[in-house]
Amino acid sequence: MNAPAKVMLDIWSDVMCPWCMIGLNQLDKALAGMAGEVDATVRFHPFELNPHMPEEGEEQAAHIQRKYGRTPEQSAGVRDTLKQAGARAGYSFDYTGEGEAPPAMMWNTRMAHRLLTWALRDFGPEQQVRLKRALFDAHFQARRNVSDPEVLADVAEAAGLPRLGALQAMIDAEIDTQVVAGQQQAWDMNVTGVPAVLINGKLIVPGAQEPEVYADLIRKVLAREAAGKA
Numbered sequence: 001m002n003a004p005a006k007v008m009l010d011i012w013s014d015v016m017c018p019w020c021m022i023g024l025n026q027l028d029k030a031l032a033g034m035a036g037e038v039d040a041t042v043r044f045h046p047f048e049l050n051p052h053m054p055e056e057g058e059e060q061a062a063h064i065q066r067k068y069g070r071t072p073e074q075s076a077g078v079r080d081t082l083k084q085a086g087a088r089a090g091y092s093f094d095y096t097g098e099g100e101a102p103p104a105m106m107w108n109t110r111m112a113h114r115l116l117t118w119a120l121r122d123f124g125p126e127q128q129v130r131l132k133r134a135l136f137d138a139h140f141q142a143r144r145n146v147s148d149p150e151v152l153a154d155v156a157e158a159a160g161l162p163r164l165g166a167l168q169a170m171i172d173a174e175i176d177t178q179v180v181a182g183q184q185q186a187w188d189m190n191v192t193g194v195p196a197v198l199i200n201g202k203l204i205v206p207g208a209q210e211p212e213v214y215a216d217l218i219r220k221v222l223a224r225e226a227a228g229k230a
Contacts, residue, residue: 004039005222010198012047012186013132015112015146018082018093021136023195023208025089030214038218043125044132046113046182047194053108057147060104085208096141107139107147111170113179115152118169119161121178127160134159200225 013020064075086093095101120128138144138155156166197205199221
């Protein structure tokens with residue numbers, strides 16, 4: 001029996017991006033269906049959708065209306081589409097905290113990207129993926145301020161990372177340089193939106209795809225590699 005094929009999946013993503021969460025669940029489904037066929041490693045890389053977002057953030061509906069020129073009715077339609085897509089992917093965007101739901105907000109994610117870059121560098125891909133999921137949940141389900149270093153440190157600690165290390169990482173100039181380099185890499189590859197998945201450094205898959213699309217493209221890349229070795 002052949003050993004599973006090694007697959008490196010580099011994903012450019014932002015915590016503010018609901019389609020990034022949907023795409024991650026769809027990719028997970030694809031990989032689950034390829035168990036025994038591939039041995040996949042997932043790594044996240046930074047992409048700030050709103051790098052100039054101020055510290056106080058912006059209410060989500062107002063942000064979408066301003067940035068994309070949508071009416072309130074159109075924005076509501078987009079939210080419904082996202083909720084339905086999330087449900088199909090096995091993820092709920094509904095508020096899960098106690099009491100009345102706070103307003104859905106958009107936040108600056110530079111600190112979150114520093115945290116994720118540190119997690120990958122010092123603790124490896126699996127721990128980084130756990131942190132990424134925890135950040136998605138903190139933003140979409142708990143509606144916490146994921147631009148606040150104390151909130152981010154809480155999330156990191158709950159995901160199994162050292163709180164002090166997380167706080168230090170967010171003010172580390174070397175880590176910030178890595179964040180800038182990660183974004184530059186995306187721009188150099190003409191990645192203009194997220195999620196974007198790079199398979200074995202050879203094929204970029206834009207947007208959140210269905211599980212069978214991810215699986216098909218992974219197999220195509222592996223087939224090309226095998227043919228090149230023949």
